[in-house]
Amino acid sequence: MLSAHRFKPEHHGLLLALAGCVVLIIGMGYGRFAYTGILPRMLSEGVLTLHQANLAASANYAGYLAGALLLAKLQPQRASLFCRLALLGTIAAMGLLAVVSSAGWIITIRGLAGVFSAFTLVAGSQWLLQHxxxxxxxxxxxxxxxAGIFISAELISLGKALTLSSYTLWGVCALSALVLLALVFRLFSSPADLLTTTVQQGTQHRSEGENSREAYRLLAIYGLAGFGYIITATYLPLFLSGSLKGVDPIQIWAVFGLAAVPSCFIWHRLVARFSYRPAFTTNLLVQAVGVSLPAFSQSLLMCLASALLVGFTFMGTVTIALSAARRLAHVVNFNMIAAMTALYGIGQIIGPLLAGALYSLSGSFASSLFSAAAALFIAALLTLLPRSADGAAD
Structure with missing residues (x-):
């Protein structure tokens, strides 16, 4: 296992960021999104009916919201403990799905996995950025x-090519996640002052006035963004079910995840170069375009373009917004990151429910995709509202 004390001081920042990365690989990439890739096999094997699968997805979204609310008062100094608990819980949940056959238990486990996913995002962000x-x-x-979406999707694709059952696929995911956790587990015990003299923290970008009004505006933007991306993230493989010849739709899902990896670095750099406001506005507008593309055509080309654009922007949204939340955390009397995660979760619950309702009326996902794109467009407009009179300049 890695320990920061075994490496040169100038490498400590990289090691800690890698540990944070593994938190979200396991908690989000595996814990939340491996279900997207394994679900078709679970349906074909009769492990779940489509109705039960929808209940499991809803339970996961509800669990995500509950997890964010549970950590609403989490103090940064306790974040490392919750990181470890959430990661072990996520791996245990995947392991249970490798042996449990009852639909009721599967739905319950997916709900718990949602709680742990929220824990990893809130605690992981607080541990690295604040503690x-x-x-x-x-x-x-x-x-x-x-990275977690991509790695798990490729593992699942390989397993499907080897005709592994859905139970075995969950076991493979759990085992590979356990290996990743073992590599970085000790890093969560690193002292809070480890980077005091080894990493230059840099100045914080003040693109909005640091007051509660700007904090609540950011909360609204982030909630709309959660609604805006989730329909594409939930149904993208389904859009392609009738248009692919000899290509597993999960590969398009892997493209979605792969596009998200460099996006975090690119959007972070764009904020540094052009400031928070124009970078965030552009991110949301590009994402709105990507979300709307399958509404015009569900061809391979359109869905691939959607996967690239939405994949490239949705984690950029998280990178920009949660970094801003850290800057605004002191102007509110609650855990800003937990509150944002909760609102994001509410958006993710509403999105599939609206998509299902509109699909039953029209037989098409077009109206729900346009609604999601509209939410992202409104979020972009909110970033352009005049800042408070006492706010800092861009």
């Missing part, structure tokens, strides 16, 4: 979501 005070590690931290 360890390593803001420069934010891009590598948040790239873990895309």
């Amino acid at each position: 360890m005070k390593h803001m420069q590690g934010a891009p590598l931290l948040f790239s873990g979501v895309g």
Whole structure:
């Protein structure tokens, strides 16, 4: 297992950011999104019916919201403990799905997995950005979501090619996640002052006035963004079910995850170069375009373009917004990151429910995709509202 004390001081920042990255690889990439890749096999094997699968997905979204609310008062100094608990819980949940056959238990386990996923995002962000005070590690931290989607999707694709059952696929995911955790587990015990003399933290970008009004505006933007991306993230493989010849739709899902990995670094750099406001506005507008593309055509080309654009922007949104939340945390009397994660979770619950309702009326996902794109467009407009009179200049 890695320990920061075994490496040169100038490498400590990279090691801590890698540990944060693994938190989100396991908690989000595996814990939340491996279900997207394994679900078709579970349906074909009769492990779940489509109705039961939807209940399991809803339970996961509800668990994510509950997890964010549970950590609403989490103190940064306790974040490392919750990181470890959440990671072990996520791996245990995947392990249970490798042996449990009851639909009721599967739905319950997916709900618990949602709780642990929220824990990893809230606690992982607080541990690295606030407790360890390593803001420069934010891009590598948040790239873990895309990396986890890509790695788990490729493992699942390989397993499907080897005709492994859904139970075995869950076991493979759990085992590979356990190996990743073992590599970085000791890093969560690193002292809070480890980076005091080894990493230059840099100045914080003040693109908005640091007052509660700006904090609540950011909360609204982030909630709309959660609704805006989730329909594409939930149904993208389904859009392609009738248009692919000889290509597993999970590969498009892997593209979605792969596009998210460099996006965290690119959007972080764009904020540094052009400031928070124009970078965030552009991110949301590009994402809105990507979300709307399958509404015009569900061809391979359109869905691939959607996967690239939404994958490239949705974790960029998280990178920009949660870094801003850290800057605004002192102007509110609650855990800003937990509150944002909760609102993001509410958006993710509403999105699939609206998509299902509109699909039953029209037989198409077009109207729900346009609704999601509209939410992202409104979020972009909110970033352009005049800042408070006492706010800092861009």
